[in-house]
Amino acid sequence: MKTTKKIILTTLSVFLLQTNAFSFCGFYVSKADTKLFNKASQVILVRDGNKNVVTMSNDFYGDVQDFAMVVPVPTILERDDIQVVDRYIFDKLDTYSGPRLVEYYDQNPCYMYDQYFGIRKFSEAATMSSMDMIEDEEEIKNYGVTIEAQYTVGEYDILLLSAIESSGLKTWLRQNGYQIPSDAEEVLDPYIKSDMKFFVVKVNLDEQLNSGYDYLRPIQISYESNRFMLPIRLGMANADEAQDLIIYAFTKDGRVETTNYRTTKIPSDKNIPTFVQDNFGQFYADAFDKAYKRNGRNTVFLEYSWDLSSSNYVKCDPCATTPPTYAELRDAGVFWTKPNNSNGWGGANYNGELFITRLHVKYDREHFPQDLFFQSTPNKEHFQGRYIMNHPVQGHLDCDQASSYYQMVLDRRENELDELAYLTGWKMDEYDYYVDTYAKKLERSRKDKKFNTGSIIPLNKVFQDSKIKSIVLSSLALLLMTSVYFGSVRRMN
């Protein structure tokens, strides 16, 4: 019996057949002690004009001889269009652009201190998809499949196939030892007819041994095409659950958004309780999941966008790590920046226009029937997933301002718990202590001193929510416009 290779179906790619815990692009978010499959595929998209560079991360952890993957590509790639790059670039971009937790310390109301803040950054998390295995040993002779090119690049053997129809391609793949899901055919056909080629990858064991790497490196391809898209449909062929995909997009002009799905911002700039610090990865995973469900499961989320042009001095604020350098951008596939000598935290060692967008998609067959199509907009607005912790003053406060300060902390903490419950859906019962501590402190300080408290008007609380505020204001404005309008109409009549 011939040995069969297993093809991994990933985001971009294709039929995947193995049940072991792996996905093709991905990264662990939480620590090893978590039971969550916190994996997501990651892709770097670089585009200027019609030139595209796509880098796909690879965190396959099984036996490398079982690794295989198929990606639809719009053109036949030349040998020089395919590269293998180091995996570090994904970690770098993830750290740079990931959702971040920011902390602020209260000023002691009894003394005057300078306010300062520190920054902590955690990666975000997502769930992993499971992939099924499909066995089929059918053999058919007539395929209509042409091997357009064949290369060995790094530790990979690469084939570029073109096909006339899906059943031929399916058969060819099976004949050559690739197992593919039986329902892949309906998805292959549209790609073949759209004149897509198939980029088929497996590991060259000798080269892999020689490479000295104990993991499979990301593959980077570049091609000319007017299609700015990611084919996600093949990756769904056999996945039961929604899959996570993180996209880092680099363009010259501005923010990248999907044209056939709604792109919306992940909730950001929220005040959350200080205890979330120990569990930030989980917090973000749950907050993402809630936002995903609230938005109908068919929305693409913006997690980060920033102008990285050499002319923009502030390349992140706060910075979780140093902004990408010229060499790192080169590795990510950015091909238009030019090196220069200046070096420093904000000053880039490159020249050129550059904008980064980080998108997070959780997709499944039902809610994402179409591939992802993108457009680059001139929107240069900065955005980041940012969550804020406020640390109260430690120690005993002995002054008249203490009670009003404790009252402020108490109110703030109640709001933080409400916010946390809304963002993540966590049950707040077990966090009663978080406010109780300050309720007690307040009581004690009131006993110590004269009754002295700051009053809070409920309306202020309502207006703290900028969305409610904007809705109320815009409704008022609309009302005003309508009355002015009808007033003028009546006068004219």
Added chain:
Amino acid sequence: MASLLQSQKSMPTSKLKFPLNLMHFFNDARHFQIVYLGSFVLFGLVFLSWHEDWFKFILFAVTALVIQYFGQAMTQPKRGAWKSALITSLGLCLLCKTNTYETAILAAVFAIGSKFVLRYNGKHIFNPVNMGIIASMYLTNDAWISPGQWGSHIVLIFLLGALGFLVLRKVDRLDASLTFLLVFGGLQFVRSVLYLGWSIDVYLHQMASGTLLLFTFFMITDPMTTPNHRTARIIWVSLISITSFALSNYMYVYAAPILVLFFASPLTPVLDTIWQSEKFDWKFSKSFVELKK
């Protein structure tokens, strides 16, 4: 006592009067359009996170009304043209995205300004919203269209279509929308489903774009910038549909219909010369109440 009796008597009358007033209000199709577009702006503000843009929306409206005022001062005043300016600004709120206030103002200036400057034979040449979008996109490189902004809320799409249908009945431009849906939708169906072999939900997702439907029911049916004669209109819309289909499927231009409409607009006066028909007048738009008389 007498006054109490009187007020009791008058109550049923006032109840009856309300729907009649409403009918009277909607006699002018522009009122209907204002309600129609305004409700989508509200939907976006509440459900699609457009609340961040509220000040830009005000700018669109204020600028449009101001330019309309000056435009009218310099030309012949027309009754109720205010309504058109408001409709234009609502259209800009729904379709034109920008991050700066200057661009928002510029879009509204071009939209309304073009109505007074670019005219032929008593009609303006370009659809004002279309003009505002295209001018701000290409003059400033700071405006864009977000075809995906609506998501694919089926209920919303349905309402958008159904309400659009009612507006069109009033302005008698249903043929334009139907032609576009038939030609563009038909070509898309043939390519996506019959030729490429995508399943039907892929096709529905392609067509269920709020921007596309807004174009179909609002922009391409503007009575002032479409050919007056039905035959001319159908030819004109078919041309736009075919070009848009080709551009979006082969060149991957996502805002294709809006672009194509811009370049097809100068054809309207030509078609109007070949097929002559009466120019549309808002005052004579069909009335719901008339039918009941």
